[in-house]
Amino acid sequence: MEAENYQEKLDELERDFTLYMILSYESTLINDLEESVNITMQQFLGALKNDEPIEEDTVLKTLVEIQEFMFGAFSLTDSFLAIFDGLEYGMNENNEKIFFQSKMLLEKFSQYVVLCQKELAFDEKDPIFDFMYYFYYSEESSDKKAALNLIVDFSQKLVGFILYRDYLFFIKFANRDFIVSPNDNHIPIRIAILNSLNLISELNNTVPNKENIYRIIHAIVGGNEDNVKKYCLSLIGKGSLSQKQITKKHKEFAQRYINEKKL
Known part of the structure; x- marks a missing residue:
């Protein structure tokens, strides 16, 4: 048992x-x-x-x-x-x-x-x-x-x-870099194209008042001036933390777009 x-x-x-x-x-x-x-x-x-x-x-x-x-x-x-x-x-x-x-x-x-x-x-x-x-x-x-x-x-x-x-x-x-909402008007893409044409770099070297750079770019691309400034800062600023960034993808597309127009 x-x-x-x-x-x-x-x-x-x-x-x-x-x-x-x-x-x-x-x-x-x-x-x-x-x-x-x-x-x-x-x-x-x-x-x-x-x-x-x-x-x-x-x-x-x-x-x-x-x-x-x-x-x-x-x-x-x-x-x-x-x-x-x-x-x-x-x-x-x-x-x-x-x-x-x-x-x-x-x-x-x-x-x-x-x-x-x-x-x-x-x-x-x-x-x-x-x-x-x-x-x-x-x-x-x-x-x-x-x-x-x-x-x-x-x-x-x-x-x-x-x-x-x-x-x-x-x-x-x-x-998320390339989706264009109705109110976006391709602003970051336009700025990336201007950057590929060396316009932003040229302005950065020749315009003493840096605020005027953003105003010139805004006059060309339109949109919200504050957003344009943030996008430009991501190119010519020092370590911009804003979510408004010109990314590698923007730059690659801009250069490809310019090359295609050259051809």
Whole structure:
């Protein structure tokens, strides 16, 4: 009897340890899901980038067509839209990575695996636990492969939904130097062209009152005089911290534009 009780205790400890090990993978799963989404998103962000200015109004006119294309290209359905409805995320502008609230990401993933289960069985009450067992703990290679396919498919569908719902944000994000709003009037691009023609450098060398440089440039390009000054400061100032910057992308486009006109 004592031997039986001893064995029962061992079995109970083994079950508890197994449960603990599987549950400990939750943070790893969250990280893997985010990383998979970002790998997929990076590929599409690159495709959204333009090497010359684009008008915001032009994007708006084609927005419905683009959304319809995204819906079909990623094989989205009303069921997937229902799963991802209400999704929130943040975007790190420096490394262009998306991050999610962990609870929401797991909730969306759990709904997804239940909807898309084919080779694996999931308890609808706790599909995340079952997934972590298959992917991180099971010794069956077929289980691991099927679970990995679910992560890959989920990330593709999630990116498709994000681009479908928030395309305007991402085309602006990917082209934040070159997206031209109705009130912008191409000011930074015009200043970059004048800079490539060496006009700003020449004025900086010959005009004693530096304030007059900004006024001369403003008279040529128009727009808000204070913004023109900030853009010029990014070229002839010392370490301007303003968000109004003439970037490398502006300069490359300006030089390419001038070269084309020369040809």
